[in-house]
Amino acid sequence: MDDRISRRAALMSVAxxxxxxxxxxxxxxxxxxxxxxxxxESLLARMSVEEKAGxxxxxxxxxxxxxxxxxxxxxxxxxxDTQLADVRAGRLTGVFNGNGAEMAHRMQTVAMRxxxxxxxxxxxxxxxxxxxxxxxxxxxxxxxxxxxxxxxTARAAAVEASAAGIDWTFAPMVDIARDQRWGRGVEGAGExxxxxxxxxxxxxxxxxxxRGLAADDAVLACAKHFVAYGAGEGGLDYNSVDVxxxxxxxxxxxxxxxxxxxxxxxxxxxxxxxxxIPATANPWLLDTVLRKEWGFEGxxxxxYTGDMELIGHGFAADAREATRLAFMAxxxxxxxxxxxxxxxxxxxxxxxxxxxxxxxxxRRVLALKVKLGLFEDPFRRIDPKREKARIRTAPMxxxxxxxxxxxxxxxxxxGDLLPLPKRGKRIALIGPxxxxxxxxxxxxxxxxSDADGVDLLTGVRAAVADPTFVTMTLGSGVEQPIxxxxxxxxxxxxxxxxVVLAIGEGQSMSGEAQSRDxxxxxxxxxxxxxAVAATGKPVVVLxxxxxxxxxxxxALAAPAILVTWFLGSQSGPAIGDIxxxxxxxxxxxxxxxxxxxxxxxYHYDHKSTxxxxxxxxxxxxKAHYREVxxxxxxxxxxxxxxxxITYAGLELGDTRMAWDGTLxxxxxxxxxxxxxxEEVVQLYIHDVAASITRPVRQLKAFRKIALAPGAxxxxxxxxxxxxxxxxxxxxxxxxxxxxxxVWIAPSAQAEGVSGTFTLMQA
Ligand code: NOJ
Numbered sequence: 001m002d003d004r005i006s007r008r009a010a011l012m013s014v015a016x017x018x019x020x021x022x023x024x025x026x027x028x029x030x031x032x033x034x035x036x037x038x039x040x041e042s043l044l045a046r047m048s049v050e051e052k053a054g055x056x057x058x059x060x061x062x063x064x065x066x067x068x069x070x071x072x073x074x075x076x077x078x079x080x081d082t083q084l085a086d087v088r089a090g091r092l093t094g095v096f097n098g099n100g101a102e103m104a105h106r107m108q109t110v111a112m113r114x115x116x117x118x119x120x121x122x123x124x125x126x127x128x129x130x131x132x133x134x135x136x137x138x139x140x141x142x143x144x145x146x147x148x149x150x151x152x153t154a155r156a157a158a159v160e161a162s163a164a165g166i167d168w169t170f171a172p173m174v175d176i177a178r179d180q181r182w183g184r185g186v187e188g189a190g191e192x193x194x195x196x197x198x199x200x201x202x203x204x205x206x207x208x209x210x211r212g213l214a215a216d217d218a219v220l221a222c223a224k225h226f227v228a229y230g231a232g233e234g235g236l237d238y239n240s241v242d243v244x245x246x247x248x249x250x251x252x253x254x255x256x257x258x259x260x261x262x263x264x265x266x267x268x269x270x271x272x273x274x275x276x277i278p279a280t281a282n283p284w285l286l287d288t289v290l291r292k293e294w295g296f297e298g299x300x301x302x303x304y305t306g307d308m309e310l311i312g313h314g315f316a317a318d319a320r321e322a323t324r325l326a327f328m329a330x331x332x333x334x335x336x337x338x339x340x341x342x343x344x345x346x347x348x349x350x351x352x353x354x355x356x357x358x359x360x361x362x363r364r365v366l367a368l369k370v371k372l373g374l375f376e377d378p379f380r381r382i383d384p385k386r387e388k389a390r391i392r393t394a395p396m397x398x399x400x401x402x403x404x405x406x407x408x409x410x411x412x413x414x415g416d417l418l419p420l421p422k423r424g425k426r427i428a429l430i431g432p433x434x435x436x437x438x439x440x441x442x443x444x445x446x447x448x449s450d451a452d453g454v455d456l457l458t459g460v461r462a463a464v465a466d467p468t469f470v471t472m473t474l475g476s477g478v479e480q481p482i483x484x485x486x487x488x489x490x491x492x493x494x495x496x497x498x499v500v501l502a503i504g505e506g507q508s509m510s511g512e513a514q515s516r517d518x519x520x521x522x523x524x525x526x527x528x529x530x531a532v533a534a535t536g537k538p539v540v541v542l543x544x545x546x547x548x549x550x551x552x553x554x555a556l557a558a559p560a561i562l563v564t565w566f567l568g569s570q571s572g573p574a575i576g577d578i579x580x581x582x583x584x585x586x587x588x589x590x591x592x593x594x595x596x597x598x599x600x601x602y603h604y605d606h607k608s609t610x611x612x613x614x615x616x617x618x619x620x621x622k623a624h625y626r627e628v629x630x631x632x633x634x635x636x637x638x639x640x641x642x643x644x645i646t647y648a649g650l651e652l653g654d655t656r657m658a659w660d661g662t663l664x665x666x667x668x669x670x671x672x673x674x675x676x677x678e679e680v681v682q683l684y685i686h687d688v689a690a691s692i693t694r695p696v697r698q699l700k701a702f703r704k705i706a707l708a709p710g711a712x713x714x715x716x717x718x719x720x721x722x723x724x725x726x727x728x729x730x731x732x733x734x735x736x737x738x739x740x741x742v743w744i745a746p747s748a749q750a751e752g753v754s755g756t757f758t759l760m761q762a
Contacts, residue, residue: 010452014281028314033399051119053091058122058336059083060096060097061103062095072336077336085647088114094120099386101163101383103165104166105163105165108165108378118435122167122169122365124169126169127157127207130157130450131161131398133448135568136200136404136565137187137442139189139590139591140567141153141403142405142563143563144407145588147199147202152206154202154203154206157206158219165387168220172207172223172224174255174281175228175230176193176357180234183443190254191604193638197218200223200255204263204264205456208263208471213371214376220259222301224268226267226285226290227248228279229241229270234695236515237513237514238272241272242276245700250726253461262637265371267290268302271306271309278309278310280329280331281310281324291330300333301650302337304335304337307340308322308339310322310325319343322339322345327344327353335440341541342623388434400569402574404570408562408564408578409638410563411593412558417540418581421580422465423465426495426497427469428495428496428499430501430526433456434502435456438450438568441453442507442568444511453633456502462576463582478505478506478526479522490534494537497538498539501542502544502564504549519548520551521551529554533557533558535624539554542562542564543562547591548593549632549634562585572616579662585642586750588747589636595628599628607695608730612696636748637702638746639752641671641675642673643671643677645651645679651666652664656758657759664718667744669713669715670707671712673709679707679746680702682743682746683744684700684748686741686742688739700721719727736757739758
């Protein structure tokens with residue numbers, strides 16, 4: 001922002017502040033701090049029905065030509081001027097995915113000076129994994145198994161975003177993703193419920209901070225997408241979902257409940273239908289469960305045109321009906337369709353929507369605006385100077401590098417090929433991701449810029465003793481071959497001692513509307529991998545990916561494989577840190593990598609079936625595919641270190657757990673290698689016989705520990721009855737006495753050390 005603009009902004013600010021000082025909303029609400037005041041009622045009483053519907057209408061920002069639409073289908077946002085006219089007329093509660101403090105300042109000034117009631121606007125945005133500093137995609141960061149890290153990156157994102165005027169983020173995305181064909185798993189924490197809950201909680205804490213929502217660096221969190229959005233048939237985005245109530249309660253609900261427990265006060269209804277009733281018009285979901293059962297008092301917002309899509313679903317005949325169905329089911333605020341402002345007033349006057357329901361929804365919006373401190377100071381997050389000062393600072397970039405490094409998973413390391421020596425070896429960097437700033441920040445980033453990312457070539461050259469020892473050859477495009485590319489890559493490989501092969505998915509291959517029918521490395525890159533491997537040079541594969549991949553051929557056969565996802569602004573340096581051993585890989589897979597796409601949906605916590613195939617070869621008439629086992633190639637929780645880790649000495653505090661008691665379970669984890677290692681020690685259980693069949697394994701706890709070479713550590717977990725809950729025959733939380741298997745293990749499929757205990761009858 002230049003000085004001219006800031007001076008103008010400052011002048012407007014003075015004028016707006018004067019207008020605000022005498023505004024009716026200020027008179028009613030100015031003295032309140034964070035609680036819902038009785039005066040909200042007085043404000044409500046002064047509002048026209050149109051102004052009420054306006055408070056429930058959120059639109060993509062039109063500023064700068066509607067950049068917000070780039071990540072959503074094009075829809076009628078209008079121009080900035082028409083949007084300002086709506087603000088003046090009280091037809092808009094706020095905008096999302098706008099562009100910085102200057103825009104927010106201009107809009108808020110109009111709201112404060114020129115609207116009748118001078119109710120502050122709310123500025124929302126998809127701040128998913130960073131703002132201008134981009135952190136790893138959430139799926140990658142979940143692999144760190146460090147909720148504290150996710151909390152720090154969410155905090156950092158909130159600090160940057162809030163300075164640019166953003167009050168509310170459409171995050172965290174807490175959808176459990178059990179089908180890797182679905183592209184949006186990249187935005188969440190993967191397939192596991194416990195990890196999903198812990199990451200949800202961490203991100204809510206991080207976004208909202210610990211100084212209250214009125215703090216100028218607090219950003220209101222929104223848990224999304226409610227619910228089971230990841231369970232679309234065939235892994236197809238937006239597709240129909242038909243899961244049992246029990247699976248909802250056991251799998252898809254818990255991360256939302258955790259997010260709410262941690263203080264998330266908004267939730268976004270998902271696009272999908274749920275067993276025939278779209279989530280956006282589902283009274284059972286939005287009222288019976290969310291409000292009545294869980295006591296949620298916050299705000300439900302539709303997803304982008306979700307109410308309009310009730311027509312597409314074949315659930316509503318027209319716009320008016322769609323509005324009524326969504327609103328009466330419990331969607332308080334409409335995003336982007338304009339349906340609420342267009343149809344609620346008429347529905348209220350026709351008696352089809354009671355005024356009480358309208359008031360209830362408006363109250364929820366005003367309550368949040370109060371909590372965010374907007375009635376106290378509508379400009380509290382709008383500060384061009386702070387915007388400049390808080391963005392992409394050195395500590396932010398250091399955190400981007402740290403979080404990226406700690407999200408990298410080592411799948412394979414045959415013959416200890418990694419870490420690579422920093423000197424004396426000629427390295428051929430090959431592949432479509434070997435260089436270039438595209439495909440670093442991931443598919444769902446509104447504010448990051450390719451130009452701010454540090455690529456692999458730069459990171460690797462900075463990490464080695466002599467950068468002239470590193471060559472770079474693309475060899476192939478992401479989905480298309482490059483003429484002569486393979487020949488050039490083979491020549492480069494022959495001239496080198498080691499090949500680092502950067503292959504996988506481009507960032508447009510995952511994210512919204514990017515379902516894949518085969519979760520494989522695209523064929524031209526597979527051909528490149530084959531040709532490079534045929535040179536006989538040792539190959540380190542660096543996978544770039546927004547989901548689990550079914551690896552095959554030369555990509556799978558390479559002696560070393562690192563999963564490097566989309567790691568954000570500091571991708572290259574972070575990968576360099578791991579490749580050359582400045583730090584060891586410490587992340588684990590948050591999603592299982594299957595043998596083949598046909599296994600999807602695959603999740604480690606599947607049921608046994610009546611005919612489980614025992615470990616080992618496939619047996620006749622047992623549950624397996626003709627071609628592949630009923631298992632993962634690289635399971636959830638898997639990840640190697642540069643150390644040599646062994647599990648031994650399982651000790652149970654007792655063989656019995658009293659009904660109201662606890663049970664300690666410990667094992668000794670040893671690093672007998674010559675390098676330091678960080679191990680994610682995982683505790684799994686299996687309920688051997690229950691009135692509802694139970695998963696073959698379920699993660700119940702984990703701990704990330706650091707082990708120096710030669711060090712050993714006893715890791716102790718404590719289980720109680722609450723850890724053994726499931727939703728029983730009557731759908732209520734149930735625990736049944738009986739025998740449980742327990743493992744402390746390095747992955748969901750590894751044996752680690754195991755034992756058995758019995759939960760005793762009360
Ligand atoms: C649609 C996406 O489903 C949602 O996650 C996002 O927050 C909105 N678009 C707004 O951009």
